[in-house]
Amino acid sequence: MSKRPNTPTMKSIRNFPFSKLLFKLTKLTIIFQVLYIYFTPKVEDLNKENLTKLLPTHDNFGVLNLVIAHPDDEIMFFSPTILQLIDHVQELNVVCLSNGDADGLGELRAKELKDAIGYLTVNRNLRNVSLNILDYTDGQNEVWSGVATDLKKYILTSEPGVKQKDIILTFDREGISGHRNHIACNEGVISYLKTIKSNSFVFLELKSLSTWQIISKYSGVVPKLLEIIYNKIRASNKTFMSYLPNRDSIATDSNVCFISTFDQYALSFAAMCYAHKSQMVWFRYLWWSFSRYVFVNDLSRITV
Numbered sequence: 001m002s003k004r005p006n007t008p009t010m011k012s013i014r015n016f017p018f019s020k021l022l023f024k025l026t027k028l029t030i031i032f033q034v035l036y037i038y039f040t041p042k043v044e045d046l047n048k049e050n051l052t053k054l055l056p057t058h059d060n061f062g063v064l065n066l067v068i069a070h071p072d073d074e075i076m077f078f079s080p081t082i083l084q085l086i087d088h089v090q091e092l093n094v095v096c097l098s099n100g101d102a103d104g105l106g107e108l109r110a111k112e113l114k115d116a117i118g119y120l121t122v123n124r125n126l127r128n129v130s131l132n133i134l135d136y137t138d139g140q141n142e143v144w145s146g147v148a149t150d151l152k153k154y155i156l157t158s159e160p161g162v163k164q165k166d167i168i169l170t171f172d173r174e175g176i177s178g179h180r181n182h183i184a185c186n187e188g189v190i191s192y193l194k195t196i197k198s199n200s201f202v203f204l205e206l207k208s209l210s211t212w213q214i215i216s217k218y219s220g221v222v223p224k225l226l227e228i229i230y231n232k233i234r235a236s237n238k239t240f241m242s243y244l245p246n247r248d249s250i251a252t253d254s255n256v257c258f259i260s261t262f263d264q265y266a267l268s269f270a271a272m273c274y275a276h277k278s279q280m281v282w283f284r285y286l287w288w289s290f291s292r293y294v295f296v297n298d299l300s301r302i303t304v
Helices: 009-016 017-038 040-054 079-088 106-121 148-156 180-196 211-217 222-236 264-277 284-291
Strands: 061-068 089-096 130-134 166-171 200-205 256-258 296-302
Touching: 017 040, 017 211, 017 222, 017 264, 040 079, 040 222, 040 256, 061 079, 061 130, 061 180, 079 089, 079 106, 079 256, 079 264, 079 296, 089 106, 089 148, 106 130, 106 264, 148 180, 264 296
Parallel strands: 061 089, 061 166, 089 130, 166 200
Antiparallel strands: 200 296, 256 296
């Protein structure tokens, strides 16, 4: 009588430690998604308070100038800010310094960027949407010089006589993960602002998270959800909890935090999947699950 071949049983699979860990992570993911949906109205309130701090004397801004290094930067890093500001500006002007041609896909990626901007701006009351893609060579080892000179040609301002502030939004001087192309965007904007010597712009930098902040960088929306839950519990208890500090992400004079609601996150993820198809390799899905930047933008308001 032949022996029955050894095959893994359901019991052995369930007892496998990795399977247990995966099951627990899946449960946690579902729980936080439900909490994310449930607390979306609170997220909207936090964004309104941040907008009030950013717009103390203006009903709206004029032009939102977004300066990025590559196609897909606009969604992978800046979508929370774009989706909060887009209904409070008259125009959106995107200046992308390269077409992302490091892998020979420059022409395709340029088209994908145009499509992505279309997804993000559909059904918005914008007077104008501009996209300018420059010809800097994509690459971590590339040195980009002359960015400030080019920005003089492509940064837009409100019409003369219109008393509205315009915005320039880009990376900070650290760049995301120290990317030299991101840093070049920051250096170019600062040089440009120093050259024009004007205070007509609100200059916002996206704060980079340093190496030691790796857990926060890849915890997605979870830290902010916990912060919201903490403050809700604190507000509901008038005794002991009322003595604990309030940890709301409210803007100060120099710092602003924008958080995507669940609907906005879904929109930006859909725009990434449908527009930037060439970039949707397996690790991009991990980025969209765990990266802080697709959920939360911590911004610094800089005076040059």
